[in-house]
Amino acid sequence: MPTRAETLAEAARLRALFQAAGALPIETPILQPSETLLDLYGEDIRARAYVTSDALHGEQMLRPDFTVPVVQMHMEFGAEPARYTYSGEVFRHQDEHPERASEYVQVGYELFDRSNPATADAEVFARIAEAVAGLNLRAATGDIGILMAAVRGLNTTERRKRALMRHIWRPRRFRALLERYSRRAPVPPTRAKLLALEDPLAVDVPWIGKRGQAELAERIEALRAEAEAPPISTTELSALDNLLSVRETAPYALGHLRDIAVDLPSITPSLYLLEARLGALDACGIDVENLDFEASYGRTSMEYYDGFVFGFYAERRPDLPPIATGGRYDALTRQLGGGSEIPAVGGVLRPGLMLELREGLA
Amino acid sequence: MSIKLGVPSKGRLMEKTFGWFGKRGITLTRTGSEREYAGVVTGIDGVDLVLLSAGEIPRELAAGRIHLGVTGTDLVHEKLPLWEQQTEEVSPLGFGHADLVLAVPKCWLDVDTLDDLDAVAAAFRARHGHRLRIATKYHRLVHGFLRETGVADYQLVDSQGATEGTVMNETAEMVADITSTGDTLRANHLKILADGLVLRSQATLWRSRSAPVSDADRETLKTLIRQVG
Numbered sequence: 001m002p003t004r005a006e007t008l009a010e011a012a013r014l015r016a017l018f019q020a021a022g023a024l025p026i027e028t029p030i031l032q033p034s035e036t037l038l039d040l041y042g043e044d045i046r047a048r049a050y051v052t053s054d055a056l057h058g059e060q061m062l063r064p065d066f067t068v069p070v071v072q073m074h075m076e077f078g079a080e081p082a083r084y085t086y087s088g089e090v091f092r093h094q095d096e097h098p099e100r101a102s103e104y105v106q107v108g109y110e111l112f113d114r115s116n117p118a119t120a121d122a123e124v125f126a127r128i129a130e131a132v133a134g135l136n137l138r139a140a141t142g143d144i145g146i147l148m149a150a151v152r153g154l155n156t157t158e159r160r161k162r163a164l165m166r167h168i169w170r171p172r173r174f175r176a177l178l179e180r181y182s183r184r185a186p187v188p189p190t191r192a193k194l195l196a197l198e199d200p201l202a203v204d205v206p207w208i209g210k211r212g213q214a215e216l217a218e219r220i221e222a223l224r225a226e227a228e229a230p231p232i233s234t235t236e237l238s239a240l241d242n243l244l245s246v247r248e249t250a251p252y253a254l255g256h257l258r259d260i261a262v263d264l265p266s267i268t269p270s271l272y273l274l275e276a277r278l279g280a281l282d283a284c285g286i287d288v289e290n291l292d293f294e295a296s297y298g299r300t301s302m303e304y305y306d307g308f309v310f311g312f313y314a315e316r317r318p319d320l321p322p323i324a325t326g327g328r329y330d331a332l333t334r335q336l337g338g339g340s341e342i343p344a345v346g347g348v349l350r351p352g353l354m355l356e357l358r359e360g361l362a
Numbered sequence: 363m364s365i366k367l368g369v370p371s372k373g374r375l376m377e378k379t380f381g382w383f384g385k386r387g388i389t390l391t392r393t394g395s396e397r398e399y400a401g402v403v404t405g406i407d408g409v410d411l412v413l414l415s416a417g418e419i420p421r422e423l424a425a426g427r428i429h430l431g432v433t434g435t436d437l438v439h440e441k442l443p444l445w446e447q448q449t450e451e452v453s454p455l456g457f458g459h460a461d462l463v464l465a466v467p468k469c470w471l472d473v474d475t476l477d478d479l480d481a482v483a484a485a486f487r488a489r490h491g492h493r494l495r496i497a498t499k500y501h502r503l504v505h506g507f508l509r510e511t512g513v514a515d516y517q518l519v520d521s522q523g524a525t526e527g528t529v530m531n532e533t534a535e536m537v538a539d540i541t542s543t544g545d546t547l548r549a550n551h552l553k554i555l556a557d558g559l560v561l562r563s564q565a566t567l568w569r570s571r572s573a574p575v576s577d578a579d580r581e582t583l584k585t586l587i588r589q590v591g
Contacts, residue, residue, distance in 0.1 A: 038517070042514060042515065042516075043505050043509075043517060043518060044505075046505075046518075047501075047502070047505045095443035095444070095502075096443070098444060163484070166484060166514065167512060170512035170514065172510075172511065172512045173480060173511070173512025173513070173514075174512075176512070180477070190474045190556075191474065194472060200471055201471070203471065205469040205471075205551070207469050208467050208469060208529055208530050208551050209467045209469070209470075209529045209535055209536075210535055211467070211470065211482070211486060211535060215485065215486070215489065216469075216470070216471060218485070219472045219482065219485060220472055
């Protein structure tokens with residue numbers, strides 16, 4: 001195992017590499033306000049972050065990643081386009097994987113650029129690929145934006161699309177919603193009974209809690225509208241299933257997705273972006289012909305990425321987490337920026353794991 | 363050295379545990395005054411009785427400070443993320459049955475399932491500007507269950523007692539709590555979600571996987587487990 005000093009030296013080397021490529025080195029505080037992170041990531045982050053508090057500042061978290069503080073810093077002081085690099089410790093509980101470190105060093109490269117998303121995506125991927133070259137890693141790529149475009153283009157109600165979009169990163173609930181919207185799942189008897197009532201709220205129950213009668217009435221109205229809306233068509237449903245199962249090398253995946261676009265025309269613009277990205281990657285010297293592409297990649301582990309996603313894996317060490325991960329997170333900047341969006345893409349490396357792999361190879 | 367057996371120090375759980383061991387020829391008795399937490403074991407040699415709060419027994423098992431312990435499945439699963447690696451279930455004791463369930467106000471006429479809960483959580487957050495609050499002391503279990511089932515936009519708020527009252531007091535919108543008959547939930551105008559069962563729990567005898575044992579202890583442990591199993 002590499003020592004801490006070795007890991008920090010490796011982190012410094014990688015950061016210098018990114019700096020030489022034009023990135024500005026930045027530092028962010030280790031203590032982060034808990035509220036912002038909870039608001040963005042939900043309970044998942046509280047379960048995995050080290051939470052601490054004091055009487056003055058309330059609940060705070062030991063930095064679980066750099067993304068949020070880097071975006072905040074950029075929005076406050078940054079000029080565009082901007083490239084940043086950073087390195088430092090992040091902290092995560094490892095309840096499920098006690099053998100993994102709960103404090104480890106990350107080095108990152110982030111790019112804020114609204115001119116050309118395809119070249120920005122390719123630039124970040126190529127920087128990270130260059131940094132891990134020689135470690136014999138497998139790269140996985142995907143694009144959450146294609147699935148999002150497919151959902152947005154479905155021939156169904158806005159309410160359903162909003163619900164599906166909300167669960168892009170929760171495949172099980174996404175599936176359950178689709179089953180319901182296509183009328184494959186049976187309507188629970190209690191629901192049918194409720195909707196059949198003339199005045200559902202005319203019952204003798206104590207009204208307790210903060211959720212009031214107006215909210216109930218609103219939801220019952222929505223449920224009635226939902227019951228009347230026509231089911232999502234079998235054509236669209238099977239096209240979505242096909243889309244989610246695309247998993248091949250990038251050029252074939254693109255061809256396959258173009259076939260799917262016949263039934264889901266709304267994904268066409270995102271396929272142009274994919275094509276442009278592959279061109280840009282090729283121009284950066286990436287072997288696109290043999291690059292893996294998975295349409296579902298990043299759906300379970302990479303919430304907040306909403307476009308291009310990637311990860312680098314040591315295939316001979318399945319016990320290790322990914323050595324590097326990254327992607328595009330425009331929506332996160334929109335949320336943090338109170339509506340104003342700054343297209344952003346970035347990636348992080350684990351220098352400790354890189355050294356460990358190198359020791360194994362030597 | 364001797365085998366340390368951890369048993370809940372008060373109430374019905376203690377009495378029933380004493381009864382369960384008694385039926386199997388092992389007599390547990392408290393000694394000293396009513397307030398003193400000391401006891402003896404007869405019917406088997408080399409076993410010490412350790413009286414503890416049921417909530418502390420999982421931690422003591424994990425740390426290997428007791429060899430055996432009686433406590434609820436709920437507490438072991440909540441407090442020990444790696445409970446399967448840290449402990450082994452010797453035998454369920456057949457009492458102390460309780461379910462960890464998700465319960466919402468009875469007046470939520472439109473909410474029967476997790477599916478409904480999730481939809482309501484989204485609308486609630488949009489309207490009230492904060493996440494739907496679930497009062498509980500079982501943070502790990504509830505979070506794990508809701509992640510597994512894909513419910514979003516909720517927030518867990520800690521409640522170590524009188525949890526069912528939090529909804530009426532408007533410090534939470536719903537609860538995740540232990541119930542055996544559902545009476546307390548009903549009395550507080552709450553109903554259980556149809557698919558809201560997080561865990562079925564009962565009093566269980568656990569063995570620590572890390573408590574150090576001498577050769578003599580190993581024999582004692584074997585005899586004891588054979589006698590009660």
